[in-house]
Each structure stands twice: as C-alpha cells, then as structure tokens.
Amino acid sequence: MKVSIGLITSQPHIPNLQIVESRLNKLCNIKYLIINKNEDIISHFIENFNEVDAFVFSGTLLHKYLTQNVDTAGKPCYVIYDYLANVYKEIFSIFMHNPHIEPNRVYIDFVNKDYIHEFEDIFQPDNMPYVFAHAPEDPLEYVEFVRNNHLRLWREKKIDLSITRFGMLTEELDKEGVNYHFIHPPVEYLMNLFMSVINEIKLMKLESNMMATVYIAPVAGTYKYLDNLEMDIKLLSIQRELLNLIKEGTYDFIIQSNSKRIEMHSTIEELMRLTDQFNTCEIRNFLKRNIDIDFSVGYGSGKNPTISKVNAQKAFAKSEESGGQYSYYKAEDIDSVICLGGENPQGQVFKSNPFVDSLATKLDLNPTYLYKTIIHATKIQSNKYTSQNLSSLLGISTRSGNRILNKLVEKGVATVNHIKNESKGRPIKEYRLLFLENDGSIKFS
Known part of the structure; x- marks a missing residue:
C-alpha cells in the first residue's frame, strides 16, 4: 500500500526532500507542488485534493495561509516545523565557521517574541543579531514584513548576512544580491516526519x-x-x-x-x-x-x-x-x-444461512457453490458473471460453469446478455444473478 503525498513547498527545500524521497520510494509517492506566490498554495491544494492521500507543507505560514482561505477538512495535512535545537545548532555553526561576521551584522528572520529571550541569553546586548519580536500575525503581512526587513537592512548596509527559513524569498534575495543562508530542515528530521505521515495514512486507510x-x-x-x-x-x-x-x-x-x-x-x-x-x-x-x-x-x-x-x-x-x-x-x-x-x-x-440453503435446494445446486459465489459477489460488488470467471471462482471446468449458469436462467433467477468480446471474437454471455442486488448483496426475497 503506497501512500501518495502532495508536498507544497518552495524550491530551496527540494534537495533534502529528494534525499528523503529516494529512501522512501517503496513506501510513498511524493508529488512536488512548487509555490512561487501565495496563491499557488490554494491552487495546488484544490487541484490535487483528490489526487493525494495527504499534504505536507514546508512551513507553518504556508499551512496557516491555506487554512485562513480554504476548508481543509477531509484531507490530512502535516507541517515541516523543524526542531529548534537544529535551528540553533545551524545558526551557531554559521558564526563559528565565519568568525569575521559579527552577530550584530546579521538578520535572523524567524526569531519572534516566542524565541527572542533565548537569543538575549546568548548574545551580548551590544552584539545582538537583528531580530524583530513584534511581527504581524497574518501570514501575508508576516512574509511582507520579513521581506522588507531583508531588503532594507541590506540596502542600508546594516547587515552582512541574512539567515532565513522562508524559501519563497530566496529568489528575490538572489536578485538583490543579498548574502543569505537558507536553513534546511535536516534529512533525519524529514525522514522521521515522513515515516510518521506514511504510518498514519496507512492506519487511516486500514480503518476505512x-x-x-x-x-x-x-x-x-x-x-x-x-x-x-x-x-x-x-x-x-x-x-x-x-x-x-x-x-x-x-x-x-x-x-x-x-x-x-x-x-x-x-x-x-x-x-x-x-x-x-x-x-x-x-x-x-x-x-x-x-x-x-x-x-x-x-x-x-x-x-x-x-x-x-x-x-x-x-x-x-x-x-x-x-x-x-x-x-x-x-x-x-x-x-x-x-x-x-x-x-x-x-x-x-x-x-x-437458511436463505442460501433454501435457495440451493430450490435450484438443485451444491450450496458450496452458492456460498462461494455470494461471498465473492459481495466483495467485488457486482452480480454479473461469465461462465469463465464463475468456473475459475468455483474451481470447476468452464463447461460446468456454463451448465450452472444456464440452470439459473432456466429457474428464473438469472438473465443472460451478450456483451462485446474485446478480442473481436464471438460475443460473451454475461449472466446477471437476480437473487443478488447490483452491489452483490443478497436480496433476501
């Protein structure tokens, strides 16, 4: 049972996600839904709603923007959050490997009021990176706020480096010549997330x-x-x-x-x-x-x-x-x-089952054949059989299967119709069992 996942993401996330895809290709199919603007989030979701088992979003703002504009009920959605320990680790690695860069010459665009106190505990007040604790709550306003900060600080020559987790901004930062570092969620985290998604979806499928x-x-x-x-x-x-x-x-x-x-x-x-x-x-x-x-x-x-x-x-x-x-x-x-x-x-x-036993007696048939046929019809949700597929089901010759079906027609509990043979030979006889509903269930009448 392969799981189909729609991945709504920006381009910079793709390299690590492709590593995950290569490792999980026997368990899931990942459909990349690349976004270049906010409207793409909605269009990708709507157009692929019936094509995938679940959606994964490469950021909380993407998912938040969607839920503010579209009812997502009926489709499981998951978000790539990344854990803060990795984010801090990567930020400090940047400073460690670039000692010439002063923290107060760096803008970190994802530090908000929830995390700023942790940075205040690490950096000296006069050497704090640029962070803006009071950012807008609305996803569109938040992205625009962050974008303006990157460009303004760079143009005013107040920063030497921007650190971002917003993949949609990287193309514009490239055009402006901004020196930036994009933080990727690590492959190990992504593997754990996608395995969790796969297992949950499989369980949902089994339960349904x-x-x-x-x-x-x-x-x-x-x-x-x-x-x-x-x-x-x-x-x-x-x-x-x-x-x-x-x-x-x-x-x-x-x-x-x-x-x-x-x-x-x-x-x-x-x-x-x-x-x-x-x-x-x-x-x-x-x-x-x-x-x-x-x-x-x-x-x-x-x-x-x-x-x-x-x-x-x-x-x-x-x-x-x-x-x-x-x-x-x-x-x-x-x-x-x-x-x-x-x-x-x-x-x-x-x-x-008295009904089946009585019917078998009435038709002068081995009840075993009726039980097998009824159970099979229920599973395939059809009351139509040819002599070939009935004989295969019952483990008897085609001639014997044909004889049973003709007996059902004679007894008035089946009708026969000729259907086109795909191999261009003689038409095939298809029998409709009248003691079964169209979905294969017993009529009990």
Missing part, C-alpha cells in the same frame, strides 16, 4: 477499509517435542518464508508472530489478491513447497480489527479440524465459512 487477518500455524503435533525456544526458532523460519512470499507477490501485509502461530494483517483488497479472489490458498501452497510440512490457515475479514481476528480464529479452527488439509475464510457479512483450494469436506461448512 474492511480489515483482513490471517492465522497460520503448523498442524497440531508437528513440533510437539520442541521446547518454547525451539518453537520460536521454527516460527521465525516460517515467518521468513512468508516475508519472501509477500516480497515476491508485492503484497502489503503486516506480519507478526507469537508463541503459537503467525498473524498477517491487511485490507480485504490485499487478501483477495493473495487468494486470487478466494480461489486458492497461496500461503499454504507456498509454505508446503518451501518447508514441506502441513499448515492450518484461517482467513477472516471484518469492519474492524477485532471482528477480523474473531473471524480468522473461526476459520483457523476449521482448518485445524481438517488437519491442515483445507484452508478457510470467514467473512463478516455472511454467517458462514468458505473453503479455499479444493472441494469442501462434507458437513463442515455453510450451514448457517
């Missing part, structure tokens, strides 16, 4: 999507002679293999282990990718190929982590009952358990 949990453990009794330490080592080796699976498939899961089993957490979308729309148990297949023991695997989903874990536990218990022969999935919206990767063992699943 259906959650998914997977429980994995060797079949009961496989390692019964191992002590706790040896078991931990075995679980770590299994976890390492799972990390390889995640890497090879570019899946986005969080993997954790405890004393008895391994847990994986993500969204329902990632779970559907991992299981090929709930058709296979790639986890069990992968581990079997690489470790050659049997595993119990249970998948669960829900609108929050607790429900997702409870459902995964129910599915895991079913898998344990089968001795690891089958993997199971438990969804929140249908009170049943679905078997992944093979026919369902008789009498073990799909007993808890």
